[in-house]
Amino acid sequence: MPAVKVENLTKIYKKRYFLKPRYSVGIKNLNLEVEEGETFGLLGLNGSGKTTTIKLLLGLLFADSGQAFIYDHKVPDRKASNLVGYLPEAPYFYRYLSAQEIIDFYGRLSGVLEQDRQKKIDEILELVNLTNNRHKRLAEFSKGMLQRVGIAQALIHDPKILFFDELITGLDPVGITEMRSLVLRLKERKKTIFLSSHIISEIVKVCDRVGIIKEGELVKIVDLRQLKNKDAELEKIFLSTVMPSGQEGAS
Amino acid sequence: MSKSVVWGLASIIILSVVAFTLRTTAENRYIYPFSPVSTMHYVDDNPYLELGAMFFGLRSMAADIVWIKTLQYYGGPTEGETREEHEHHIAEEAHGDHHHHHHDRHDADTTAYRKLYALCTRAVWLDPYFFHVYNIGSAAIGFVQERYDEAAALLKEGVVWNYNPNSVHYWRLNYALAALGYEKVKDYKNAIAILEKMIDPDDSPLILLRVLANTYEKNGDYRKSLKLWKFISHKFPDQEIKAQQKMKILAQRIAG
């Protein structure tokens, strides 16, 4: 059974300007399968529908047509959220809580039992290297540290699938390296990882397969395991897919 | 329509019926205990206080404010009197060297403090259960300023709103009304009989004790008046000079 399955998923955004509705496409007829243990990257320009896809899978948005599954749960489903961990783009946290408190809070919400919780928090704080700062309030945290808190909260309930939206956007080189090694460690632990990015060089370092999304449509799926010079080849494929025809030669 | 929406709408309907029933039952059994806005008969310079009181449910506090305004007014200069003249009078009274023709300004001039009744009415429109406005207000208007009809009107309002035969307050308002009637026709003997029932020296406000002392004097009961003034000067130290003055006059009357 695939960990994530998307069938003909469509999302149209409606916005009202002076009572007149205006429509814009979020994603259109998206089909996708991600196998258990796989690291899948969604690559696309800004506004191409990466975040929309993830939000639909998490039940933050509701699809207009088509359906999506997390294992055998048709989303949105409360049970499916036990199986997924999510880190949104540039996440915000309650600044008045400490790292320890916030991870405990999300653990409670996910139903992690009281007796296991502290052990799990210790373990995860160790993994994201925040043990020494656990009692500091998040207001005092740097961007990189906050991102690590974000990873920690996504892991507290030991989910099978992780959704990382624009994981490294806005981080400094140290932060980027940290995040990359964290993702690789999670990969070793056989987690299914679904991430989105517009940075090709990062995607090739961690992903098994990449889906290229353009204006809400998944135009190509590339298996990186079959490429030799991943970076260069993926870039070429991406540009030829994303650029309007005629401009490829110019670049 | 999803299942949760159907459940939600169903529960809204059921809860609304229950809420409506509870509300109308409560409203039918407990009549709103204040006058509606259409009966607001007194408007001072502006009705903001009344409107604010009604829109925010602060009638009782608004009545307090009007009552404090009333007390300030009664303690301040009267119409046609400047602030300096008023302070001069107060200073005279404090030094005890006032002249007989205005030895008690409040007693003498029935046209002074003309707005008293209107202010009291305003306070009890906001809170008709405000006993002290009737009790103290009627004494000032009726017994002191000798505008008996206004005082009686105020007291009647109080008696109507506060009907409760088991309440001391209710009986005091009735006694005040009766005493006022005798006072008006100068039947001081009967007025005293009722005032003595109504006034509790340990509990009643100063103004009522002074009313009783003055009525004793008017009736020729100088000894009783002297005794009461002694009590007043004892209980209210700020009244000492005024009381000394009175006691001196009363002692002369008893001797002469």
Next chain:
Amino acid sequence: METCSVSGRKNGVNILPIAEYTIMENIRSKIFYILLLFIFIMAGSSLVFSSLAPYTEARVITDIGLACIEMFTLMTGIFAAVNLVLQEIENRTIYLLMTRPLHRWEYIIGRYLGVLVILCFNIITMLSVLVLLLKLTTSWTLSPMFIWSAVAIFFKMIIIVAVALTASLVFTSSITAMAFSFLTWVLGHFSSELKLMAERIQSFLAKGLLYLLYYAIPNFQLFNLKDKLGIPEGMPLDIVSMVLLYGLIYAAIFLVIGSLFFSKKEF
């Protein structure tokens, strides 16, 4: 099936953690300094005014004190309720909540209860100061009606916080929601006048609309026991309990409406 159940996990009702962090959020914000400030305003103004009104000191302190308590909890209550969810949407902290195994109505109820706990604490704190003030400066004695009037203030908050929270979810604008809640508060106190207008007006349409408004808006005067402290017999307790139950149900209706709107909300 292996994928359906995850070991070491319970999925009970999730209201409590939401309520708890709401309480924590408030405790760690600056609201408590405002509370202290308000206690000073309450104590100061009631003492000043009471000194101007001989024989009625206790009454004046009680009236001003209870008015201060009510106004303070009303303002903090509406403000907190309106921003409760909108702020989380704006800050995007809502993403991490809505992707947890948490029913959306649980989130609404949890947030709501959290605010009520804070308001209850504020009322009790201010009320204690007020009682202390009365005991120290007057020969006042605690009456059951005094306690009931404070309880009724809390029940008014139960209603208005539900109204404000739901308004924020329906209008998705904190200013509109605040204005709506404020209007509800004012008209709710004016409701006996509304009824009188409805009874007297000739036009059938206007009559209908006024009656609709009258019954749609909670009758806050029924809860306004603090204005009735001067009435010797007070409000009979069976009616008080009926009114309080009405308040709870009214709030519940609004919470259901709010939850319905929220369940359709996309982030």
